Amino acid sequence: MLTIELILLLLLLTAVSSLIALRFRQKVPQPVILIALGVGAGLAGMHLRLHPELFMFVFLPPLLFADAFRMPLREFGELRGPILFLAFGLVVLSTLLCGYAIHWILPVMSLPVCFTLAAALSPTDTVAVSSLIKGRRVPTRLLQLLSGEALFNDASGLVCFRFAMADALTGEFSYQQAFGTFLLVACGGLAIGGAVAWVATRFNKMLTRSGYDETQSQIVLVLLLPFLMYAMAEAVGCSGILAAVAGCMVVKLSGIIEDASTTTRLQSTTVWTMVSYVFNALIFLFLGLQLPSLLQSARTLVLAQHVGMWRLGLLVVEIYGIMLVMRFAGVWLSIACRWASARINRVPFDHPTGFAASLLLTFAGVRGAVTLAAVLSLPTGEDGTMSFPAREPVVVIAAGVIILSLLVASVVIPFCLRFIPPEEVDKNAQEENMARQKLLRAALELLHKAQTIPAIETPPETEEEKAALEEARVEVIDRLTKLYQTRLEQEDATPRIAQADRRNAIRHARMELALRLQILRAERQTMRTLVAEQEINDQTEWKLQQELDYEEEVIHALAQRLPREG
Numbered sequence: 001m002l003t004i005e006l007i008l009l010l011l012l013l014t015a016v017s018s019l020i021a022l023r024f025r026q027k028v029p030q031p032v033i034l035i036a037l038g039v040g041a042g043l044a045g046m047h048l049r050l051h052p053e054l055f056m057f058v059f060l061p062p063l064l065f066a067d068a069f070r071m072p073l074r075e076f077g078e079l080r081g082p083i084l085f086l087a088f089g090l091v092v093l094s095t096l097l098c099g100y101a102i103h104w105i106l107p108v109m110s111l112p113v114c115f116t117l118a119a120a121l122s123p124t125d126t127v128a129v130s131s132l133i134k135g136r137r138v139p140t141r142l143l144q145l146l147s148g149e150a151l152f153n154d155a156s157g158l159v160c161f162r163f164a165m166a167d168a169l170t171g172e173f174s175y176q177q178a179f180g181t182f183l184l185v186a187c188g189g190l191a192i193g194g195a196v197a198w199v200a201t202r203f204n205k206m207l208t209r210s211g212y213d214e215t216q217s218q219i220v221l222v223l224l225l226p227f228l229m230y231a232m233a234e235a236v237g238c239s240g241i242l243a244a245v246a247g248c249m250v251v252k253l254s255g256i257i258e259d260a261s262t263t264t265r266l267q268s269t270t271v272w273t274m275v276s277y278v279f280n281a282l283i284f285l286f287l288g289l290q291l292p293s294l295l296q297s298a299r300t301l302v303l304a305q306h307v308g309m310w311r312l313g314l315l316v317v318e319i320y321g322i323m324l325v326m327r328f329a330g331v332w333l334s335i336a337c338r339w340a341s342a343r344i345n346r347v348p349f350d351h352p353t354g355f356a357a358s359l360l361l362t363f364a365g366v367r368g369a370v371t372l373a374a375v376l377s378l379p380t381g382e383d384g385t386m387s388f389p390a391r392e393p394v395v396v397i398a399a400g401v402i403i404l405s406l407l408v409a410s411v412v413i414p415f416c417l418r419f420i421p422p423e424e425v426d427k428n429a430q431e432e433n434m435a436r437q438k439l440l441r442a443a444l445e446l447l448h449k450a451q452t453i454p455a456i457e458t459p460p461e462t463e464e465e466k467a468a469l470e471e472a473r474v475e476v477i478d479r480l481t482k483l484y485q486t487r488l489e490q491e492d493a494t495p496r497i498a499q500a501d502r503r504n505a506i507r508h509a510r511m512e513l514a515l516r517l518q519i520l521r522a523e524r525q526t527m528r529t530l531v532a533e534q535e536i537n538d539q540t541e542w543k544l545q546q547e548l549d550y551e552e553e554v555i556h557a558l559a560q561r562l563p564r565e566g
Contacts, residue, residue, distance in 0.1 A: 006048050013037045014281040029410050031128045031284045035403075038288015048289050052377035055286070055369070057234075059279055060154070061226035061244045063127070066276045068151055068248035075144045081341070082145055082334040087152035090330035094323065095119040095160045101322045106315065109390055112168035117394050119164045120375050121323055121401055123157035124150055125368025127280045128406055132366075132413050139420060140428060142357065146364055154370050155241035159185050161374050169379070169386055185239050192233040193243030197250035200225055204256050215264045219271055225251070283369040287402070290372065294399045301392055316400035320408075323401070328362040356419035363412045367402045375399075433491055436561070440488040447481045490562065506562060513559050520552055 017037055021030045076083065099115035106114070129146055163178045204221070207213065229247040230240035251257070257265065302309050335358065375398040381387025388394075451474075489505035527544055530536045536544075 003048075006046065009041070009046065010048075010282055010285050011278070013041065013285055014278060017281060029128070029132050029406075030281075031132075031406060032410060034281055034284035035288040035291070035406070038285040039291050040288075041285075042289045042292040046289065047293075048286070050286055050290055050373065050376055052373040055373045057227070057230060057240075059283055060241060060370070061230040062223070062275055063279055064151060064154070064241060064244045065226035065248045066272055067147060068245045069252065069272075071147050071151065072144065073249065073252060075141075076148055079141070079145055079148055082338055083148035083152070085334050085337075086145070086149040086330060088156045090327065090334075091119075091122040091153050091156040091160060093330065094122045094326045095157075095164065098122075098319075098322050098326055099164075102319055105318055105322075109393065110168065112164060112171075113388075113390050113394065115164035116161060116168050116378075116388075117319075117375075117397060119157055119160035120371050120394070120398055121319075121367055122160065123154045123367070123370045123374075124365045125370065127283070128366045128368055129364045129409070129413070132364075132410055133417070138417065139357070142360065142420075145361070151245050152242065155186065155189065155239045155245075158241070158370070158374060159239065165378065165388065168389060185237065186242055188236065189233045189239030189242035190246040192236070192238055193229045193246035194250045196229045196232060196243070197225070197247035197254070200228075200247075201251060201254035201256050205254075205259065208256075208259060213261060213264070215261065215267055218260065218264055219268045222251075222268065223271070223275070287369050287372060290376075291399065291403070294396060297392055298396045298400075301396055312396070313400070316397055316404055319397060320401050320404050323365070323405075324362055327365045328358060331358050331361040354420070356416045360413055360416040360420065363405075363409045363416070366405045366409045367398075368406075371398055371402055432561070436491050437488065440484050440491065443484045444481065444488065447477055447484065450477055509558070509562055513555050513562075516555050517552070520548055520555075523548060 013034070017030055017033045020033050021028065095115060095118045098118040098121070099111065102114040102117060103109065103111050109117075124146075133143075159182055163181070166172070200221070204218065207218075225247065226244045229243040233243035234240040260268075298309070298312060302312055375395045378388040378391045378394065379386060380391065486505050486508065490509055524545075527536075527541060527548075531538065531541050
């Protein structure tokens with residue numbers, strides 16, 4: 001089957017997976033559905049070899065860039081301690097301690113090979129976890145901690161993996177040299193990503209000031225930016241993953257998003273949402289496609305070693321258990337340190353505690369496609385290079401841990417969420433409400449000033465025109481003042497606004513929005529009639545349809561922010 005046909009089929013399976021997830025009302029996580037579809041396609045004869053270097057270059061930069069964009073900078077700064085410990089400290093400790101534990105369980109496997117396997121298993125897959133908790137009430141801090149950790153542990157895990165692989169192939173390893181190289185790779189990646197992003201944002205601002213702010217070209221340039229950062233960092237031996245993450249942070253701080261036109265922001269949001277959705281789905285489909293061949297490798301392995309398949313399965317469970325114990329200890333230690341720091345500095349401790357929260361963070365360490373790509377990149381010796389010792393066992397065990405971690409997490413995480421009390425106050429919603437109130441008060445203040453400031457218009461020629469213009473100005477200001485005052489009454493739940501007035505304002509808004517939706521439906525029905533009777537052509541219909549769509553988006557946005565209880 002041609003590559004283009006395979007890609008089209010994978011895109012079709014992506015759409016089918018969403019329909020299946022909706023059919024089961026999100027009870028079955030979409031990553032599990034995608035992997036199952038990939039396995040089915042593989043068994044049906046669809047074969048697509050995973051090239052690790054190409055896979056990482058195509059998928060990781062845009063996905064990490066998008067994830068970094070969704071990470072709030074303020075909360076990242078507040079959680080930097082636990083995030084950096086889990087992303088770097090825990091990865092290094094897991095590589096060392098789990099490597100020794102695997103060697104103790106499987107003494108026939110050399111210690112460097114065990115370190116290589118442990119390093120490959122250290123990165124977590126936040127995409128799978130996000131799908132598992134989608135639509136559930138999860139404490140905000142837990143989500144932010146998991147998202148922040150996943151931004152960096154891919155890089156630290158892959159760096160440890162390279163060191164361990166080199167040790168297994170050459171037998172030469174120095175902890176001092178490895179530590180120095182680790183710092184160079186990490187800091188170099190951060191510096192290159194930040195520098196490229198700074199130059200790109202300056203160039204973008206220059207184009208905008210010069211009038212070259214065409215929406216489509218700007219979106220394409222931003223889409224290419226993470227690939228450029230990744231490629232430049234990898235070309236000089238630094239971390240392309242950290243380059244993409246750091247570059248996104250610089251882009252957010254630069255202010256080019258705020259300076260962009262409204263059309264650019266709206267369209268770029270749609271484009272990035274689609275890119276993230278499709279790429280995330282393709283990752284799990286690729287994983288499922290590799291499983292039939294990996295299962296065949298497992299059968300060949302157990303036959304060659306004269307052991308039963310159950311022994312291999314037990315080995316996977318044991319290694320997964322070791323990784324869980326290490327992660328639980330690291331999670332508990334990070335929470336304890338943050339609690340101690342809060343007590344010493346006498347600041348509020350706003351991190352979820354308890355056994356259930358620690359357990360959720362532990363099982364949220366799902367392994368994914370980065371782990372599989374890492375082990376598949378181990379040399380096979382087919383091109384005349386030195387083959388990696390015990391490559392097949394490492395690949396099979398890693399694949400087993402990936403599947404087991406995903407299946408266990410899909411059961412344990414929803415169970416843990418039952419025992420984690422929901423946040424008494426939704427801090428994000430509270431913050432949004434506060435910001436809206438300040439924006440509305442600023443609008444009312446401007447309208448109040450506008451009542452005393454004459455309109456800047458072409459001077460009227462007669463007194464009648466002047467009087468008509470002033471009357472129109474006062475009418476517009478009064479109408480807008482009433483509109484914004486009503487919105488403020490909907491948002492403001494403080495004692496300044498009488499509760500009866502607030503309830504009336506909310507009911508008024510709901511009735512108005514419902515009526516506006518009915519009007520839109522009537523307009524669409526009339527438009528279809530005009531098309532059917534050939535009074536307008538399809539181009540006119542498309543233009544009018546866009547206007548109605550924009551209006552409906554505004555109505556839905558207003559409806560979603562209305563309080564549920566008025």
